[in-house]
Amino acid sequence: MSQDLGIVDGLAQLSFLVQGALAKRAAVHDLSMTQVRLLGVLRDRRPGVNQLAALLELDKSSITGLVDRASARGLVTRVPSERDRRAVEVVLTDRGRALAEEVERDFGADVAVLVGGLTDPEQRRLSALASRVIETSQA
Amino acid sequence: MSQDLGIVDGLAQLSFLVQGALAKRAAVHDLSMTQVRLLGVLRDRRPGVNQLAALLELDKSSITGLVDRASARGLVTRVPSERDRRAVEVVLTDRGRALAEEVERDFGADVAVLVGGLTDPEQRRLSALASRVIETSQA
DNA sequence: TCAATTAGTTTGTGACACCAACTAATGTAG
DNA sequence: CTACATTAGTTGGTGTCACAAACTAATTGA
Numbered sequence: 001m002s003q004d005l006g007i008v009d010g011l012a013q014l015s016f017l018v019q020g021a022l023a024k025r026a027a028v029h030d031l032s033m034t035q036v037r038l039l040g041v042l043r044d045r046r047p048g049v050n051q052l053a054a055l056l057e058l059d060k061s062s063i064t065g066l067v068d069r070a071s072a073r074g075l076v077t078r079v080p081s082e083r084d085r086r087a088v089e090v091v092l093t094d095r096g097r098a099l100a101e102e103v104e105r106d107f108g109a110d111v112a113v114l115v116g117g118l119t120d121p122e123q124r125r126l127s128a129l130a131s132r133v134i135e136t137s138q139a
Numbered sequence: 140m141s142q143d144l145g146i147v148d149g150l151a152q153l154s155f156l157v158q159g160a161l162a163k164r165a166a167v168h169d170l171s172m173t174q175v176r177l178l179g180v181l182r183d184r185r186p187g188v189n190q191l192a193a194l195l196e197l198d199k200s201s202i203t204g205l206v207d208r209a210s211a212r213g214l215v216t217r218v219p220s221e222r223d224r225r226a227v228e229v230v231l232t233d234r235g236r237a238l239a240e241e242v243e244r245d246f247g248a249d250v251a252v253l254v255g256g257l258t259d260p261e262q263r264r265l266s267a268l269a270s271r272v273i274e275t276s277q278a
Numbered sequence: 279t280c281a282a283t284t285a286g287t288t289t290g291t292g293a294c295a296c297c298a299a300c301t302a303a304t305g306t307a308g
Numbered sequence: 309c310t311a312c313a314t315t316a317g318t319t320g321g322t323g324t325c326a327c328a329a330a331c332t333a334a335t336t337g338a
Contacts, residue, residue: 003274008243008250011153011157011266013273014153014157014272014273015156017273019158034293057159059295061317062296064319085302085303104147111147112146114150114276115150115275117272118271124146130144131142131144133156133254133257133265134149188285188286198327200329208324223285223335225285225332227285279338280337280338281336281337281338283335284334287331288330289329290329291328301317301319303315303316304314305312306312306314308309
């Protein structure tokens with residue numbers, strides 16, 4: 001049964017599965033993948049526009065519209081920086097935080113289903129291997 | 140060191156890593172993620188527009204422009220169906236196939252680097268686990 | 279045979295990506 | 309203490325890509 005796809009196709013297809021699940025959960029709340037990443041990144045940071053551009057690997061001009069739309073929905077706000085009158089800090093609102101947490105919960109349920117065919121030890125092994133790969137990439 | 144992120148964050152972050160690598164390799168050739176998926180899907184199929192929409196989970200009206208642009212670059216062609224004069228078959232050209240293979244090779248190199256921190260048996264285990272998850276999702 | 283269905287395109291709207299050019303504030307060299 | 313360069317962020321222009329609704333043309337079926 002379990003036709004091994006090889007590491008390249010396996011990881012590629014798995015990534016499409018996972019991203020697809022996340023995108024669908026996000027779409028329920030009219031969030032694009034980029035919006036999800038924005039909310040995710042803001043959970044533990046209050047970056048300026050330029051830092052945000054670096055974090056999301058986008059052009060800074062793309063950030064303006066992204067934050068505009070999220071801000072129009074009350075998910076984030078622009079707080080003027082104290083030390084630099086040119087700069088702003090982009091900050092998650094309570095509403096934005098709540099929405100991020102909701103999407104995260106829903107997505108977690110999807111992942112549970114996805115890996116439901118694996119035994120608990122296998123799930124732990126997969127989690128550990130994924131973590132190792134991520135860790136490597138950060139070095 | 141190896142802080143386990145848990146299965147949810149682990150798979151999510153891994154999927155962003157993998158998709159990011161693929162997107163960058165594709166961007167070198169001015170291919171969007173959707174174009175890559177189009178080329179990938181056409182490797183072993185010659186679907187009509189509606190089937191393509193189902194495969195890519197897009198609206199059929201989105202397919203028209205997608206195929207238009209790929210066709211303008213000589214990557215795919217529209218072949219009129221023999222049996223149904225309304226229908227077309229979207230087919231990969233030699234150029235499209237060559238490009239798809241090139242992107243696949245480049246991306247394969249990225250994956251090799253990504254999992255380079257794992258031993259060979261670990262890589263096989265990861266590949267097997269990924270394959271199992273994918274297989275489950277197809278049932 | 280003729281109404282309903284199906285295949286695909288067109289039109290219009292919006293999100294989102296880029297680049298280049300811009301304003302305003304900050305930094306720094308002389 | 310200016311004057312110039314740099315930095316933060318926005319604006320405007322272009323193109324891709326997604327959707328929905330309306331359309332044309334061919335096919336099906338009652």
